[in-house]
Amino acid sequence: MNSIVSPITCKVNNVFIHVSDLERSAEWYSKLLGIPFIKENVSSPVYNIPISAETGITLDDHTLDPSFQLKPSNHVLFNFFVKDIDEAYKFIKDKGITIVKKIERVGDFAYFNFQDLDGNVLMICNC
Incomplete structure (x- = not known):
């Protein structure tokens, strides 16, 4: 069996969650995960939740993409x-x-x- 060489690492790096209100969602996820919420760290269009694992979570409100429709x-x-x-x-x-x-x-x-x-x-x- 031939091994395929790929430049892509076999690892999920980050999960994006599309949200309508970045600050409100950042606070909600922080409370859900029991981590401190620091309002000053939230800056549109994305917020990276401080995760203690390899796979991160990014909230994205798409303020730089006005044609984006949240589904x-x-x-x-x-x-x-x-x-x-x-x-x-x-x-x-x-x-x-x-x-x-x-x-x-x-x-x-x-x-x-x-x-x-x-x-x-x-x-x-x-x-």
């Missing part, structure tokens, strides 16, 4: 990892965040889906 994804964009799915579910529910799929369990694997402020569907998963 929230009703399919899961990505998932956040948790150790305790029930604790995470209660946390999301207690914050009044819209849950679009209750906890599904398949053996040891469990997940649920919820929406961000713009209606993008995200997942929380224990694996």
Whole structure:
């Protein structure tokens, strides 16, 4: 079998989430992830959420692209990892965040889906 040489690294580098209100979304995601929100660090058109992992999250309000039309994804964009799915579910529910799929369990694997402020569907998963 021949090995294909590619200049592309086999790694997801960053996830972009398209938002309508950058400051409001930056604050919402910061609270969701339990990280400090520093309003002065938010500057349109993008905000990079300070992530402690290899894959980053960038919020993008497209202020430099006036023809852009936001179309929230009703399919899961990505998932956040948790150790305790029930604790995470209660946390999301207690914050009044819209849950679009209750906890599904398949053996040891469990997940649920919820929406961000713009209606993008995200997942929380224990694996």
